[in-house]
Amino acid sequence: MKDIAVIAVSGGMDSCVTAAIASLDHRLAFAHINYGQRTEEKELQCFHKLADHYNAEKRLVIDLRHLAVIGGSSLTDHNIDVSAANLDNLDIPTSYVPFRNSNILAVCTSWAEVIGAKWVYIGAVNEDSSGYPDCRPEFYEAFQRVIDTGTKPDSGIRIATPVISFTKDQIVKRGIELKAPLEYTWSCYSSDEKACGECDSCALRLRGFQKAGFDDPIAYHKKPIYYKG
């Protein structure tokens, strides 16, 4: 029998394709983190649709809304505007949630240790990303060492970041290859009925689809052209 793996599933495209990849080798334990982001309701719906689609054996919704109380990000603080996309700007955008991925990995690792999972998958993307410090490979290498030193000696938990070096168009292509249900994913930071098409996250997603040569199956308010083939 396949072993079980914890997958951090936000409901976005990257975590969906990560789940698709993990499903090839593992039984699945889906973890969703609510950190008080604006579009949480929509993301949670996507999480459950993805968990149904992949027949996840376990699912856990974790409340990290204290990250919204702490603030510091436009994703959780309505007093900070979500920056309009600027894909050439290498500054850390206002949507950066301070140290978010450490909080996510910490709780996923706790869960993995309790259920005996040997893997924690997370859909971090470095290249083509928005410049978040906690999406870089060296961050995950460092966190692996924290797991090695901070869990029971026989836990043997490994972090897997299968899409970290993918560009968004590679993620779209891999998702379509694996028949991942990209229609059940949500990326927009601003809106939860139709995607805005204009925030960082929409721009990266749309550019990915446009570069890959596929049509994005979700609904948009606006669908600007971010890539001319």
Add this chain to the structure above:
Amino acid sequence: MKDIAVIAVSGGMDSCVTAAIASLDHRLAFAHINYGQRTEEKELQCFHKLADHYNAEKRLVIDLRHLAVIGGSSLTDHNIDVSAANLDNLDIPTSYVPFRNSNILAVCTSWAEVIGAKWVYIGAVNEDSSGYPDCRPEFYEAFQRVIDTGTKPDSGIRIATPVISFTKDQIVKRGIELKAPLEYTWSCYSSDEKACGECDSCALRLRGFQKAGFDDPIAYHKKPIYYKG
């Protein structure tokens, strides 16, 4: 003006003495984590008394009760008995909360990054501890690297573990030297009116006081002798 430091304050003796040490050099931002432990109500009272005593400039109570949902520890799961103390047993006790300190450091670092604190203090104790993997210095060294790679480049946040190499009697002595209000601290894992005197945590605490030659100011159901001078 002194800079501000985040202190993880459980309400126990180790974090109280850590706060006493931090107060020598910093303004204080006190963070308390509720992870669904049995004696949380008492610990939270201690936290607020300590925050008042040290005139903490900021205080934050963080809800990590999902760690209780995840389970795996006698501290949070009433179906697992709190083991009776056995100070010679080097196994990881049932009170180990899987990967707890990573969750605590992650959220304290998020807060530090938002408020501009350069330090996160935590009262981890390695020597004389109960054998938790996430109380060892190598765990904190590894987590420092996670902070260095996972926060904004100018954050410059450092972890401080000023009592990590202390024995419990050294913690008692240092606390008394610094006039730390040890009467406002709570260590017992089982009970929240009078301390039980018999769980791991009570045994370590009482042995520390007995070895240091001081009387513990809090009330106990039983006060066994753990050290004969």
